[in-house]
Amino acid sequence: MVSPLAAAQSPTYVDVRTPRLNEPLGLIAGYSHVVLEVQDLARARDFYAGVLGFVPDGDAEDGPRLRLGRDQHVVLAQRNEPDVRPDSGIHQAYGFSPDDLPRVLQRLAAAGVEVHGYHEDRPAERSHNRYCFDPDGNRIQLMSGRAGIDHVALETHDLEWSETFFSQLLGGCIESRVGWHMHDFAAALAWGDGKDDCAPGTRRWDKRYTSIEDKSAVPRPNGQLFASFAPGVTLGVYLATEHRQEPPREQLSGTPRTGLRVAPGQLPRVQERLLQVRLRCLRSNPETGGPFERRGSSLLLRDPAGNFLELGE
Amino acid sequence: MAQVESISHSGINVIDLKEAEDFYADVFGAEITNRVNFNTDDAKRGRSVHTSVHVADWLFAIVLPKGEMPMPPEEQLRGTNGFRHGFWVSRDAFPGIMERLTARGVPFEGPATHPEAGPLGQSIYFKDPGGNFIEVCWRRDSISGAVALDIG
Numbered sequence: 495m496v497s498p499l500a501a502a503q504s505p506t507y508v509d510v511r512t513p514r515l516n517e518p519l520g521l522i523a524g525y526s527h528v529v530l531e532v533q534d535l536a537r538a539r540d541f542y543a544g545v546l547g548f549v550p551d552g553d554a555e556d557g558p559r560l561r562l563g564r565d566q567h568v569v570l571a572q573r574n575e576p577d578v579r580p581d582s583g584i585h586q587a588y589g590f591s592p593d594d595l596p597r598v599l600q601r602l603a604a605a606g607v608e609v610h611g612y613h614e615d616r617p618a619e620r621s622h623n624r625y626c627f628d629p630d631g632n633r634i635q636l637m638s639g640r641a642g643i644d645h646v647a648l649e650t651h652d653l654e655w656s657e658t659f660f661s662q663l664l665g666g667c668i669e670s671r672v673g674w675h676m677h678d679f680a681a682a683l684a685w686g687d688g689k690d691d692c693a694p695g696t697r698r699w700d701k702r703y704t705s706i707e708d709k710s711a712v713p714r715p716n717g718q719l720f721a722s723f724a725p726g727v728t729l730g731v732y733l734a735t736e737h738r739q740e741p742p743r744e745q746l747s748g749t750p751r752t753g754l755r756v757a758p759g760q761l762p763r764v765q766e767r768l769l770q771v772r773l774r775c776l777r778s779n780p781e782t783g784g785p786f787e788r789r790g791s792s793l794l795l796r797d798p799a800g801n802f803l804e805l806g807e
Numbered sequence: 808m809a810q811v812e813s814i815s816h817s818g819i820n821v822i823d824l825k826e827a828e829d830f831y832a833d834v835f836g837a838e839i840t841n842r843v844n845f846n847t848d849d850a851k852r853g854r855s856v857h858t859s860v861h862v863a864d865w866l867f868a869i870v871l872p873k874g875e876m877p878m879p880p881e882e883q884l885r886g887t888n889g890f891r892h893g894f895w896v897s898r899d900a901f902p903g904i905m906e907r908l909t910a911r912g913v914p915f916e917g918p919a920t921h922p923e924a925g926p927l928g929q930s931i932y933f934k935d936p937g938g939n940f941i942e943v944c945w946r947r948d949s950i951s952g953a954v955a956l957d958i959g
Binding site for chain 1 (some may be wrong): 821822823824825839844845846847848850851852853854855856871872873874876941957
């Protein structure tokens with residue numbers, strides 16, 4: 495193992511031209527938590543505990559937390575203007591046991607929460623098509639399966655940098671892509687004709703760059719990629735269809751945030767990788783020498799699009 | 808005196824950008840110089856979805872079609888009426904191209920030997936993964952130095 499100091503002094507720069515990984519590096523074992531921004535804590539708690547059935551479990555640094563599955567959490571951070579983008583591809587997917595899901599759907603109906611049946615592009619998600627919004631507009635995917643956080647989808651302004659980050663730095667493989675293949679574009683035409691009910695953030699209208707052709711706008715797939723870190727552990731990244739205000743480059747911790755559980759014993763390896771494998775779009779923290787901060791035994795960092803992540807065992 | 812400077816680029820449609828990039832990089836040693844419309848800025852400007860592939864001094868803009876694109880039959884290795892892009896390689900590099908095509912499982916026709924009096928030595932004919940017809944040849948006249956722009 496290379497010493498942290500040596501790693502920081504001789505970094506290896508990677509980008510989208512760096513040869514792709516054929517298999518995940520085994521650094522990330524799953525999700526530990528998500529931190530969501532909400533305006534009204536009591537209202538959000540009622541929804542996550544009372545309707546979705548998550549179990550109140552004390553307070554985290556950012557706010558009250560609720561447990562789901564065996565040892566995962568949703569943390570609610572109170573903000574007067576929550577950072578919520580219901581029209582984007584951003585969402586959290588929660589799994590419910592096949593016995594539990596019908597009860598959750600009943601409680602959603604009783605609470606007057608509309609459940610949508612959008613179509614997704616990722617092959618593994620074609621049959622899981624139930625979505626709703628929490629009272630603040632955070633989009634939730636309701637999946638049948640193992641109880642807990644199934645996956646999280648983030649947004650980026652640059653899919654290529656995001657691919658480099660989640661693959662080269664965090665050791666994921668690209669499980670599937672949308673937007674690189676002819677079929678993706680053909681499928682978007684049906685959506686343009688109003689014949690395909692696609693999930694938010696999966697399609698877009700592009701104003702034509704050229705005026706040579708008669709149509710002023712064309713329906714297109716919105717680029718997406720899905721990084722796989724371990725069997726059943728996938729993270730989605732959707733292209734932002736609007737320019738967003740991102741946090742300053744040097745800010746490495748904040749909310750909303752996605753917590754990833756590092757595989758047992760791998761935290762030193764993750765830290766070494768963050769010090770040695772560099773992306774030119776990320777800023778280093780003067781205290782750690784790499785693009786991350788330490789909080790207790792966790793590492794806090796941001797991806798190239800400004801999504802905050804927490805890595806801990 | 809020609810009224811143009813040179814050919815700027817060829818735009819060709821492919822089925823899968825990643826597959827096509829890998830093909831041109833592996834078979835021809837092409838350089839992937841630019842990918843367009845995988846960031847929000849390009850999307851907002853409505854730019855076409857394409858990758859710039861430099862094969863030596865030739866720029867291929869590999870572009871996704873707007874919808875499903877008909878493909879030539881699998882066994883067809885030469886374009887209708889001979890339509891193709893032709894690249895020349897040195898005589899020494901010629902077998903290496905055939906080896907890489909074979910390793911990738913890409914069928915090719917040839918090598919066809921051209922008349923000794925002509926400028927071309929041998930050619931092979933194949934398709935890229937998007938069904939675009941390609942010829943690769945070595946030139947007899949390249950051995951003596953100046954390459955005449957003549958295909959015999």
